[in-house]
Amino acid sequence: MPVTARIFERKTVSVGSIRLEGGEVLPEVNVALESAGQAPESDGSNVVVVCHALTGDAHAVGDEASPGWWDGLIGPDRFIDTDQYHVITMNVPGGCDGSTGPSSVNPKTGKPYGSSFPFVSIRDMVRVQKRCLEVLGIERAEMVIGGSMGGMMVLEWGVMYPAFARKLVPIATAFSLTPTAIAYNDIGRQAILSDPGYKNGDYYPGPGPVKGLAVARMLAMVTYRTPQLFEKRFSRGLQVEGDVAQMNSLFQVESYLRHQGNKLVKRFDANSYLHLLKAMDTHDLARDREEMPLSRITAEVLVIGIQEDQLFPIEQQRELYKQLKGLDKNCDLLEISSEYGHDAFLVDFREMGPRIKNFLTGTRSRSTVG
Numbered sequence: 001m002p003v004t005a006r007i008f009e010r011k012t013v014s015v016g017s018i019r020l021e022g023g024e025v026l027p028e029v030n031v032a033l034e035s036a037g038q039a040p041e042s043d044g045s046n047v048v049v050v051c052h053a054l055t056g057d058a059h060a061v062g063d064e065a066s067p068g069w070w071d072g073l074i075g076p077d078r079f080i081d082t083d084q085y086h087v088i089t090m091n092v093p094g095g096c097d098g099s100t101g102p103s104s105v106n107p108k109t110g111k112p113y114g115s116s117f118p119f120v121s122i123r124d125m126v127r128v129q130k131r132c133l134e135v136l137g138i139e140r141a142e143m144v145i146g147g148s149m150g151g152m153m154v155l156e157w158g159v160m161y162p163a164f165a166r167k168l169v170p171i172a173t174a175f176s177l178t179p180t181a182i183a184y185n186d187i188g189r190q191a192i193l194s195d196p197g198y199k200n201g202d203y204y205p206g207p208g209p210v211k212g213l214a215v216a217r218m219l220a221m222v223t224y225r226t227p228q229l230f231e232k233r234f235s236r237g238l239q240v241e242g243d244v245a246q247m248n249s250l251f252q253v254e255s256y257l258r259h260q261g262n263k264l265v266k267r268f269d270a271n272s273y274l275h276l277l278k279a280m281d282t283h284d285l286a287r288d289r290e291e292m293p294l295s296r297i298t299a300e301v302l303v304i305g306i307q308e309d310q311l312f313p314i315e316q317q318r319e320l321y322k323q324l325k326g327l328d329k330n331c332d333l334l335e336i337s338s339e340y341g342h343d344a345f346l347v348d349f350r351e352m353g354p355r356i357k358n359f360l361t362g363t364r365s366r367s368t369v370g
Ligand SMILES: CC(=O)SCCNC(=O)CCNC(=O)[C@H](O)C(C)(C)COP(=O)(O)OP(=O)(O)OC[C@H]1O[C@@H](n2cnc3c(N)ncnc32)[C@H](O)[C@@H]1OP(=O)(O)O
Pocket: 055, 056, 057, 067, 068, 069, 239, 252, 253, 255, 256, 257, 259, 260, 263, 343, 346, 347
């Protein structure tokens, strides 16, 4: 593979109007994207498409000045080597990192969409991203990879566009959410909806339901990590030594979660959060499909699961692998154990990294499970 000048680019691509699964037409859809690494080969053999998770964005790959959220996995001489590959990450429609979403201006009214922004499904996200890649002249990819919501998109890529990618890596994901995950999402949703700053979704340019969004993030963080990690990091330590009778002491874990809540509201829009939660809740790979959707996949698949994941339990990835295997697909399952739980796909690359590298570069290693 020839090594050419390394590119790092952020841009917004107009993909025109899109008819959504729900029937509504979203006019003038923009997709914000970032690409890093080598120029894409015309046959897509060095192209890696990254699908981000709920509060992720297009900035997967960064540098010292501006770290990206998947720098541990992707970069020069890293597991996905940008000296060899062209890595492209698109912000999803409905998001808030530059792609058309609830905070965007509706070209028909000249005002932010707010409450009028239509429902965007996981399939709509993939359809929009496919259109974006077509505009860029990218017809094929070597691999599509992503975790959590991004993993739902990876599976949809394989089902909707079987000829697009040669390899798929769905991580910490599933065909659909468990009722428990939907329950967590609804508690977060209710926190946002009950904040007076929500104003039925039409709060722009105001700060919006920042308290509600912060509380939603606090709860979500508990599901993203594990009791073991919290025990190790915080135990029952106090951040503020208060008077028990006055109830003004503060545990370290409380302080940490409040910090995480306050951190998210500085970079994320509550309406986008609500839309993406709904997209995940309602997603089902089998919905409105007569044939077994996995039977359409032609790519090689590496399923990765985290044994301590509270949000997407490991049984879901085992089932995915089992069904792929039952359909005689070329697939593998990597189970990792990490005290980071669900968030391990963002931070714990010890086992995942080498395995993804081998899968991408074609150096097959022994199956973890069978
Ligand atoms: C690098 C980026 O640009 S990420 C931005 C885009 N985000 C995404 O794409 C979403 C995916 N990313 C994530 O979910 C997260 O960023 C992760 C999983 C990758 C990492 O999570 P982090 O929050 O960075 O790590 P961690 O759980 O260790 O928290 C560290 C933070 O908690 C703070 N903290 C730790 N203990 C306490 C405490 N007792 N009280 C208050 N704050 C505390 C630290 O000071 C640190 O704060 P900072 O992030 O403001 O510097």
